[in-house]
Amino acid sequence: MKLLSAEFIKSSVSPEQFPPDRLPEIAFVGRSNVGKSSLINSLLHRKKLAKVSKTPGKTRAVNFFTVRTSDPKLSLLSLVDLPGYGYAKVSKTMRAQWGPMIEQYLEQRQSLGAVILLIEARVWMPQDVMTVQWVQSLGCGMIIVLTKADKLRQSERAPSLAAVRTACGLGPEVPIVLYSAETHEGRDALWGEIRTQFKT
């Protein structure tokens, strides 16, 4: 599969601003700083399409990207970078706005074909487990990505995968991909899973 183009479409701070619900869509969900924006850049072979930051809470809006690929099943797609959850330092008002916006997006977006749920390998938390269970209840395709795989020792890789599968009560049908946005490990595997899981 070849990437033909990738472009930023718009940034929305409320559901009324979301672009039309037309293209098959993939959403990236996970805690602040887990690596959502970095993963989007890595998947798209771009360095700065989605804004990355060391400071958690960088992505404060819902950002939409449009991607064309040579794969007939994934020829025209929308990718959505959601703000991270669980970052304590943002103001209460902001958190009160984000939570419902993310929930509303995930529950109401008709064209949502798959959710990529990011969890940082080794440092996952109870909130991640709850999010996995909630996303599963939405009924769209779900792929778990364990991020920052470059920080794991070889001996930690298999146990990290197994620990997340057990903690989240995931059956073998839910794919978990180890990914590093630094080395791009997992990129082909993740595109393969997107192709398989995508509900059109």
Ligand SMILES: Nc1nc2c(ncn2[C@@H]2O[C@H](COP(=O)(O)OP(=O)(O)OP(=O)(O)O)[C@@H](O)[C@H]2O)c(=O)[nH]1
């Ligand atoms: N070592 C390593 N660092 C990573 C990786 N992916 C992301 N990071 C770093 O983690 C930090 C956060 O990355 P972002 O991509 O901005 O995370 P995010 O989930 O979009 O964060 P918010 O927008 O705040 O929700 C940055 O300092 C990245 O460089 C990875 O695969 N390996």
Ligand SMILES: [Mg+2]
């Ligand atoms: Mg981000």
